[in-house]
Amino acid sequence: MTVFRLLVLLLAWCGLAHAEPAGITLSLADDNALTVQYRFPAGASTLRFAMQDAQAWELVRKPHWRVLEDCAVLEPQGLRRRSLQGCEVATVRVEPGLLRLDRRFEPAQSLGDGALALHTRYYAVQGEDPAARWIVRAPAGGTAFWLGQERPGGGEALVPAPASGLQAQIDDTTVVLSRRPFEQWHGLRALVADLPEAQRREIRAAAEALLAEYRHSFGALAFEPLLLAAGRSRAGAPFAAALLDPRLRGDDAAVGILPRGDVQDGTVRMTLEYSGKMGDRGRGALRVFLAHELFHLWHGRRFHAAGEAWLGEGNADWIALNTLHRMGWMNDSVYVLLLEQAFNECAAGIGPQPWRSAPQRQAGTLPYRCGLAFQAMAFEAARREGNSTAPLDQWRAILSGAGAVDEAAFFSWYGRADFGGARLDALRALLAGDAPFAPGLPAAMRAAGVSFDLAPSLSWMPPACGSKAAAIQVNCVDAPSVPGGYIHLGVIGSAKSRVEIRQ
Ligand SMILES: [Zn+2]
Numbered sequence: 001m002t003v004f005r006l007l008v009l010l011l012a013w014c015g016l017a018h019a020e021p022a023g024i025t026l027s028l029a030d031d032n033a034l035t036v037q038y039r040f041p042a043g044a045s046t047l048r049f050a051m052q053d054a055q056a057w058e059l060v061r062k063p064h065w066r067v068l069e070d071c072a073v074l075e076p077q078g079l080r081r082r083s084l085q086g087c088e089v090a091t092v093r094v095e096p097g098l099l100r101l102d103r104r105f106e107p108a109q110s111l112g113d114g115a116l117a118l119h120t121r122y123y124a125v126q127g128e129d130p131a132a133r134w135i136v137r138a139p140a141g142g143t144a145f146w147l148g149q150e151r152p153g154g155g156e157a158l159v160p161a162p163a164s165g166l167q168a169q170i171d172d173t174t175v176v177l178s179r180r181p182f183e184q185w186h187g188l189r190a191l192v193a194d195l196p197e198a199q200r201r202e203i204r205a206a207a208e209a210l211l212a213e214y215r216h217s218f219g220a221l222a223f224e225p226l227l228l229a230a231g232r233s234r235a236g237a238p239f240a241a242a243l244l245d246p247r248l249r250g251d252d253a254a255v256g257i258l259p260r261g262d263v264q265d266g267t268v269r270m271t272l273e274y275s276g277k278m279g280d281r282g283r284g285a286l287r288v289f290l291a292h293e294l295f296h297l298w299h300g301r302r303f304h305a306a307g308e309a310w311l312g313e314g315n316a317d318w319i320a321l322n323t324l325h326r327m328g329w330m331n332d333s334v335y336v337l338l339l340e341q342a343f344n345e346c347a348a349g350i351g352p353q354p355w356r357s358a359p360q361r362q363a364g365t366l367p368y369r370c371g372l373a374f375q376a377m378a379f380e381a382a383r384r385e386g387n388s389t390a391p392l393d394q395w396r397a398i399l400s401g402a403g404a405v406d407e408a409a410f411f412s413w414y415g416r417a418d419f420g421g422a423r424l425d426a427l428r429a430l431l432a433g434d435a436p437f438a439p440g441l442p443a444a445m446r447a448a449g450v451s452f453d454l455a456p457s458l459s460w461m462p463p464a465c466g467s468k469a470a471a472i473q474v475n476c477v478d479a480p481s482v483p484g485g486y487i488h489l490g491v492i493g494s495a496k497s498r499v500e501i502r503q
Helices: 003-017 054-064 197-218 240-244 280-299 309-327 332-350 366-384 391-399 407-414 421-432 437-448
Strands: 023-028 034-039 046-048 065-067 072-074 078-081 089-094 108-110 115-119 133-138 143-146 149-152 155-159 174-178 183-185 188-193 226-233 256-264 267-275
Touching: 023 174, 054 065, 065 072, 078 089, 133 143, 133 149, 133 174, 149 155, 174 267, 183 197, 188 197, 197 226, 197 267, 197 280, 197 309, 197 391, 256 280, 267 280, 280 309, 309 332, 309 366, 309 391, 332 366, 332 437, 366 391, 366 407, 366 421, 366 437, 407 421, 421 437
Parallel strands: 023 133, 188 226, 226 267
Antiparallel strands: 023 034, 034 089, 046 078, 065 089, 072 078, 108 115, 115 174, 133 155, 143 149, 143 174, 183 188, 256 267
16 A cells, blocks of 8 residues: 555545534524524535434424525424535524423423523434534523533533533533523522512522422532523413312412423423412412422432333422421321322322333323322331331432432332332332232232221222223212212321321
8 A cells, every 4th residue: 555545545534533523503593583503514415303203393393493594404304405515504493382292391492582491302413423513602691501501691602512421411401592691599590481570489489498408408419500480371261281180279270370390400491371379279389399390400310211200200299298298388188188199090090001001101190190109108118117217318318329210229229128128029010010000009008018998899990980080970880989989098097197108
């Protein structure tokens, strides 16, 4: 091989190794829509999206994205340029909206006038080597936030610095672009939009108190989180979803709040649909919701990769309930009521299917209800075995580890001889095996040591009647014939006299 040919090869190799990666620049348009500029690497005609499912196309990209130049087209799989010569950069305009889908981050949500939160997963493109390079353009005089970092004063920031190991995270996180600086609360940055002053104050007071409590119990966070709270007035509109959520039943179905939220990498996003004035029940619902969401900050990504939704959601509910109870923000009867509802709704919602093959265990309210029930069982098993550690202390120890908390980790912790030991084997087997879930739950509860009253004439929801609503209808022939027709579990006794599961 001649020196010349070697040189050519070396140059070609260097050229490949240093090929320009794809670029994704995020900025706020003058009218507060999101602008995403995609830079094509040389020789690439298509940038394939990392997230390609049908919902991402039908509900997000097709209706809300528009390519501003003629030289590129948006397709379900990605962004394609019509020729390799033109269109080095294609600009996509994204209309902000509210997706409101279960277990889906919001793609681009307005936070009042001049601020927007987006989730990068919808915009990320495939390609590991070299990985796409993200640039966040903070609005002039405003600020931007991602992965715990803030860029105040406006300007462009390249994220992450190449080789910093954050690529997997920047491809799947929340980025906030805001024309106005964040509010500084105690231990928390905040961006609140479209909420009446009273609710704004309520959120601030509750968030600050809860964070102080969590810091006290679980230690400081690595960085100050950012709380995003956006309101949506629903004056006069019925709260259909609230009717399905027992926490919001009663007055709050007509007057109150319907909260939704997600938490990732130090960003807590809450969307509160509200109508009328917030009363005591609305305040209670808001506190339960906030306590749940804020505790996810202490989870980091430890449940994220673990798969089973009940672990993280049930844990956030369990810690929230015990913290609110300890703070005096939740009395015994509400505490007991929420736990009873958790057991009942979990059993009724999964029904006779084996746990593993019930898709609803991963969506809707059941990850919360079942997760809360399983956490209470694990705690009760440990307590019955003589372990006197309080719920928050147990979880401080578990969360002080480093690995992902998956089902195996949960059961190996609670299956320890100094915790629940063999008392939790029945629950573990029920979740792993093919046994019908609802009939198996009482036995698993008994084994764990959870006491309950089950009237002999009652049975778990028969398959034919399927749902709680069906079971209380007279024409559901197999329905239990007691008033209410719904099994009551005295999990921790009556509210007034026998509260056993508590601090
Ligand atoms: Zn949650």
